[in-house]
Amino acid sequence: MAQVLVLVDHVEGSVRKTTTELLTIARRLGEPAAVFIGKGYDQAAGTLAEFGAGTVYQVEGDVEDYLVVAKAEAIAAAVEQAGGAGALAALLIGSNPEGKEIAARLAVTLGGGIITDAIDVQSGPDGGPLTTQSAFAGSYAVTARVTKGLPVITVKANSATPEPAAGAGATPTVVTVSVTPSDLAKSAKVVERKPKAKSGRPDLSEAAIVVSGGRGTNGDFRAVEALADALGAAVGASRAAVDAGWYPHSSQIGQTGKQVSPQLYVAAGISGAIQHRAGMQTSKTIVAINKDPEAPIFELADFGVVGDLFTVLPQATEEIVKHKG
Amino acid sequence: MKIVVCVKYVPDAQADRHFAADYTTDRDGVDGLLSELDEYAVEEALKVSEAAGDSTVTVLTVGPEAASDALRKALQMGADAGVHVVDDALHGSDALATSLVLAKALGKLEYDLVLTGMASTDGGMSVVPAMLAQRLGIPQVTFAGSLTVTGGSVRIERDGDTSTEVIEASLPAVVSVTDQINDPRYPSFKGIMAAKKKPVTTWSLADLGVSGDEVGASAAWTAVAEIAARPPRAHGQVVTDEGDGGNKLVSFLAGAKLV
Numbered sequence: 174m175a176q177v178l179v180l181v182d183h184v185e186g187s188v189r190k191t192t193t194e195l196l197t198i199a200r201r202l203g204e205p206a207a208v209f210i211g212k213g214y215d216q217a218a219g220t221l222a223e224f225g226a227g228t229v230y231q232v233e234g235d236v237e238d239y240l241v242v243a244k245a246e247a248i249a250a251a252v253e254q255a256g257g258a259g260a261l262a263a264l265l266i267g268s269n270p271e272g273k274e275i276a277a278r279l280a281v282t283l284g285g286g287i288i289t290d291a292i293d294v295q296s297g298p299d300g301g302p303l304t305t306q307s308a309f310a311g312s313y314a315v316t317a318r319v320t321k322g323l324p325v326i327t328v329k330a331n332s333a334t335p336e337p338a339a340g341a342g343a344t345p346t347v348v349t350v351s352v353t354p355s356d357l358a359k360s361a362k363v364v365e366r367k368p369k370a371k372s373g374r375p376d377l378s379e380a381a382i383v384v385s386g387g388r389g390t391n392g393d394f395r396a397v398e399a400l401a402d403a404l405g406a407a408v409g410a411s412r413a414a415v416d417a418g419w420y421p422h423s424s425q426i427g428q429t430g431k432q433v434s435p436q437l438y439v440a441a442g443i444s445g446a447i448q449h450r451a452g453m454q455t456s457k458t459i460v461a462i463n464k465d466p467e468a469p470i471f472e473l474a475d476f477g478v479v480g481d482l483f484t485v486l487p488q489a490t491e492e493i494v495k496h497k498g
Numbered sequence: 499m500k501i502v503v504c505v506k507y508v509p510d511a512q513a514d515r516h517f518a519a520d521y522t523t524d525r526d527g528v529d530g531l532l533s534e535l536d537e538y539a540v541e542e543a544l545k546v547s548e549a550a551g552d553s554t555v556t557v558l559t560v561g562p563e564a565a566s567d568a569l570r571k572a573l574q575m576g577a578d579a580g581v582h583v584v585d586d587a588l589h590g591s592d593a594l595a596t597s598l599v600l601a602k603a604l605g606k607l608e609y610d611l612v613l614t615g616m617a618s619t620d621g622g623m624s625v626v627p628a629m630l631a632q633r634l635g636i637p638q639v640t641f642a643g644s645l646t647v648t649g650g651s652v653r654i655e656r657d658g659d660t661s662t663e664v665i666e667a668s669l670p671a672v673v674s675v676t677d678q679i680n681d682p683r684y685p686s687f688k689g690i691m692a693a694k695k696k697p698v699t700t701w702s703l704a705d706l707g708v709s710g711d712e713v714g715a716s717a718a719w720t721a722v723a724e725i726a727a728r729p730p731r732a733h734g735q736v737v738t739d740e741g742d743g744g745n746k747l748v749s750f751l752a753g754a755k756l757v
Contacts, residue, residue, distance in 0.1 A: 361666070366661045
């Protein structure tokens with residue numbers, strides 16, 4: 174079986190859920206293999222093995238400060254070690270801004286077709302991957318495939334339920350890939366990183382439940398946060414809330430922020446403009462709370478409450494805590 | 499300083515967007531306009547140009563005849579000149595072909611800085627800037643929330659999930675900008691009148707030395723197998739809070755096994 178290469182998304186060896194989803198998908202298409210860039214492989218090895226990675230291409234070299242070009246070069250070197258682009262069934266990368274750019278450059282340099290933001294990948298009738306994407310703010314489902322070259326596919330979070338591989342546990346074969354970033358790779362560099370305080374809540378892109386606040390919060394997100402914490406959810410924000418400076422841009426849900434597809438999306442004080450809907454329209458269940466009965470968000474919602482979020486949310490929070498307790 | 503802004507003509511996101519019979523985005527039967535996210539790139543180019551002095555801003559697009567509307571809007575905002583690559587053979591091009599044609603067009607222009615939006619509002623792939631930088635062999639710096647040009651380099655800030663990053667790159671470079679970076683200006687009456695006299699160059703594939711075999715649907719590396727319209731979400735239940743809205747909400751969640 175041909176290998177399917179998965180780029181591991183991790184924080185110092187702690188493998189993100191999206192990678193376990195990609196490895197699960199990889200098993201449908203071929204033999205999963207992983208590309209690991211950065212520090213902390215010892216910590217990651219177990220998870221990668223558990224989800225079926227038979228081989229791990231571990232990249233050595235000063236790659237991390239040099240952004241996508243260096244990472245693309247590292248993956249290209251791993252592809253060489255794997256027998257070249259023609260030997261692979263597919264390359265799978267998580268659909269975040271960096272992942273899409275890495276995928277884009279590899280499509281050019283390795284000769285491949287690129288499909289981005291896949292929400293499902295199955296084995297197609299010709300043996301190659303068949304992808305599903307959501308187009309025009311969720312109005313259409315598009316099925317597509319790569320017709321020539323290496324299939325390079327970026328996959329959105331929550332597109333598959335991670336399943337440990339049957340009979341897994343064997344330590345993956347580790348292939349060391351040494352790279353030296355090219356001059357082009359070094360021509361763009363991170364000169365400063367200002368870390369953000371951790372919220373202790375789940376990652377917004379991956380969370381099973383998201384509670385978002387909008388203009389209706391008037392800047393006071395406490396009721397939103399309390400509900401999120403009762404549900405174990407991530408907190409999102411509408412563009413209006415971000416533009417007003419109430420929440421950071423990294424929390425923005427919408428066309429120019431994050432597009433999420435959680436099990437449950439709660440929109441509090443959000444009117445539901447098209448650019449926001451583009452960010453959450455494919456959530457499995459949508460609940461909305463808004464003072465305005467005409468708010469467009471109610472057209473999307475599976476359940477809606479016309480009311481003041483400052484009374485509805487705290488009541489809901491209390492009820493949930495009781496229910497869980 | 500010579501700045502080139504790559505822009506795209508897209509169907510209006512507020513209107514009905516759909517696919518043509520050949521599974522391409524219908525660009526003919528719809529109202530089109532300059533992609534909203536590209537306005538931020540045009541605005542940033544104008545700001546950098548004004549700050550630097552002795553600079554030009556050229557807007558470049560690859561698209562059907564009607565794409566000249568996108569160029570016109572940018573010229574009305576204050577860009578100095580437009581370049582329009584138009585050719586029937588381009589129909590059905592994928593991002594790889596688009597980036598190839600843009601790269602060839604840039605090869606005929608002089609540039610210190612190439613600016614783009616963070617994504618198109620129709621395809622939304624966010625891949626063309628990276629492909630363009632790869633083809634031109636120059637650095638890419640993307641999702642800039644702020645931008646400063648000093649001497650021969652560009653410095654940006656971007657808002658990541660775990661940190662804010664400050665990134666520097668040498669010029670020439672491809673820089674994509676987010677909608678956080680500025681507030682695009684509305685064309686003034688003077689700007690609208692002045693735009694009528696600004697030069698727009700039209701190029702075909704032959705002018706760029708690109709063969710029809712390299713672009714269009716037949717050259718694409720991907721193919722759409724099927725498109726299915728998603729039914730709009732069924733209208734759910736809406737209750738009015740009469741002191742029990744929160745409880746009803748939780749009943750719903752419990753019934754759906756979400757709590």
